[in-house]
Amino acid sequence: MLEISKRLTSYSPNERLRRELEKARAELHELEARHRELKQAAKDLELQDKAVEERLKRLQKDLYGGKVVNPREVEAIEHEIESLKKQRGEMDLQLLELWERLPEAEQALENPRQRLEELEAKFAEAEEKLGAERAVLEEEYSKLAAARPKFLEGVSQTLLARYEAIRQRQGGIGMAEATKEGLCGACGTTLPRTAIENAKLGQVATCQECHRIIYATEGAI
Numbered sequence: 001m002l003e004i005s006k007r008l009t010s011y012s013p014n015e016r017l018r019r020e021l022e023k024a025r026a027e028l029h030e031l032e033a034r035h036r037e038l039k040q041a042a043k044d045l046e047l048q049d050k051a052v053e054e055r056l057k058r059l060q061k062d063l064y065g066g067k068v069v070n071p072r073e074v075e076a077i078e079h080e081i082e083s084l085k086k087q088r089g090e091m092d093l094q095l096l097e098l099w100e101r102l103p104e105a106e107q108a109l110e111n112p113r114q115r116l117e118e119l120e121a122k123f124a125e126a127e128e129k130l131g132a133e134r135a136v137l138e139e140e141y142s143k144l145a146a147a148r149p150k151f152l153e154g155v156s157q158t159l160l161a162r163y164e165a166i167r168q169r170q171g172g173i174g175m176a177e178a179t180k181e182g183l184c185g186a187c188g189t190t191l192p193r194t195a196i197e198n199a200k201l202g203q204v205a206t207c208q209e210c211h212r213i214i215y216a217t218e219g220a221i
């Protein structure tokens with residue numbers, strides 16, 4: 001019964017798979033974030049490029065439309081046009097580079113995406129199987145738990161209260177079976193022979209270490 005309880009609480013054979021799944025998920029998220037950043041950077045650059053283009057058009061219109069005649073102003077505008085053209089040239093280069101990198105970044109998502117899907121399916125299957133195993137264990141446990149009051153029939157109220165107190169303190173298990181080797185089945189402490197003898201006789205015996213009530217079957221020493 002302790003064995004089952006232990007297995008129910010610590011039984012997680014899918015832990016490795018779950019960790020693998022989480023890792024794959026994190027890796028994909030990182031790649032996706034990188035891809036998104038590239039896309040956003042390209043979009044920002046395109047907008048900037050457009051703004052510069054419009055500014056250039058306006059300046060050229062001012063310049064060649066005869067609106068500006070003051071030589072100093074003309075010079076200033078020519079200067080700005082030149083610097084804007086240079087800026088645009090640089091932005092166009094950057095944009096080309098981004099456009100080149102984007103399909104690559106998108107393709108880099110394919111394999112991790114597929115792997116994640118596979119892992120997710122594998123994990124779901126393993127969890128389902130585990131759920132079924134767990135259900136069997138739980139049923140076994142509840143059967144044993146149901147049999148417990150029978151064992152405690154005829155036990156005094158004081159002892160019962162003591163049993164309940166121990167049970168609550170010891171994570172739900174207030175009894176321990178004496179093993180064939182004469183050890184406490186819960187904590188593994190060697191039990192005194194008298195304790196085992198008493199337990200066999202149906203008398204109250206407790207483990208000196210964990211204070212659980214000891215019961216002994218024929219197999220015990």
Ligand SMILES: [Zn+2]
Nearest residue numbers: 184187207210
């Ligand atoms: Zn013990």
